Amino acid sequence: AQKITQTQPGMFVQEKEAVTLDCTYDTSDQSYGLFWYKQPSSGEMIFLIYQGSYDEQNATEGRYSLNFQKARKSANLVISASQLGDSAMYFCAMRVNTGANSKLTFGKGITLSVRP
Amino acid sequence: GAVVSQHPSWVICKSGTSVKIECRSLDFQATTMFWYRQFPKQSLMLMATSNEGSKATYEQGVEKDKFLINHASLTLSTLTVTSAHPEDSSFYICSVEELAGYNEQFFGPGTRLTVL
Numbered sequence: 001a002q003k004i005t006q007t008q009p010g011m012f013v014q015e016k017e018a019v020t021l022d023c024t025y026d027t028s029d030q031s032y033g034l035f036w037y038k039q040p041s042s043g044e045m046i047f048l049i050y051q052g053s054y055d056e057q058n059a060t061e062g063r064y065s066l067n068f069q070k071a072r073k074s075a076n077l078v079i080s081a082s083q084l085g086d087s088a089m090y091f092c093a094m095r096v097n098t099g100a101n102s103k104l105t106f107g108k109g110i111t112l113s114v115r116p
Numbered sequence: 117g118a119v120v121s122q123h124p125s126w127v128i129c130k131s132g133t134s135v136k137i138e139c140r141s142l143d144f145q146a147t148t149m150f151w152y153r154q155f156p157k158q159s160l161m162l163m164a165t166s167n168e169g170s171k172a173t174y175e176q177g178v179e180k181d182k183f184l185i186n187h188a189s190l191t192l193s194t195l196t197v198t199s200a201h202p203e204d205s206s207f208y209i210c211s212v213e214e215l216a217g218y219n220e221q222f223f224g225p226g227t228r229l230t231v232l
Contacts, residue, residue: 035218037223042225043207043209043225043226043228044223044226045160045211046223047221050218052218095219102219103150103162104162106159106160107159108158109157109158109159
């Protein structure tokens with residue numbers, strides 16, 4: 001079975017600073033994908049970034065980067081230059097079997113608050 | 117990425133009535149859609165996988181007769197909560213899986229159901 005663990009309590013960061021949101025995962029499969037989603041108070045889930053298990057380089061998407069440490073089974077999200085609009089809940093998710101129709105397993109999420 | 121809509125965005129109903137929630141893929145033909153349920157400040161829980169033209173696959177513990185899913189076309193899936201009770205009050209979110217790029221799931225804006 002797959003498991004995603006997000007244990008940080010609510011996180012706070014000063015505007016314009018960087019913040020790291022932790023995610024560890026557990027799977028016995030060799031082929032998997034890791035995702036981060038943002039959920040603002042409106043409720044919509046917004047895809048941020050993806051890392052494949054065979055990707056040798058860490059994924060980056062604008063201000064988002066993923067610190068992928070495969071041996072430690074961690075996939076931490078780094079948000080650089082935080083903005084007030086980054087305040088939201090963040091979910092780490094994993095998909096095993098990268099074919100179509102495969103399920104996502106979500107962590108319990110981390111609430112990020114950006115202070116002005 | 118795929119654009120997904122849900123209707124209604126919120127609904128209040130009386131206990132014992134049925135409520136239908138629509139999920140539409142606006143710019144993408146989705147053979148597969150997913151239905152999730154989310155309680156406040158909690159993670160997303162996958163309820164079922166909806167396949168166009170066939171029966172939905174429900175997750176363990178989800179009552180098939182209570183949560184009826186119909187995926188009648190490549191752009192529309194519906195979730196009907198039958199004989200709703202207050203404990204069914206929740207945030208219901210659908211998603212489609214885009215079979216390109218990272219095969220990431222794109223989510224609808226969600227439907228907030230309150231059963232009185």
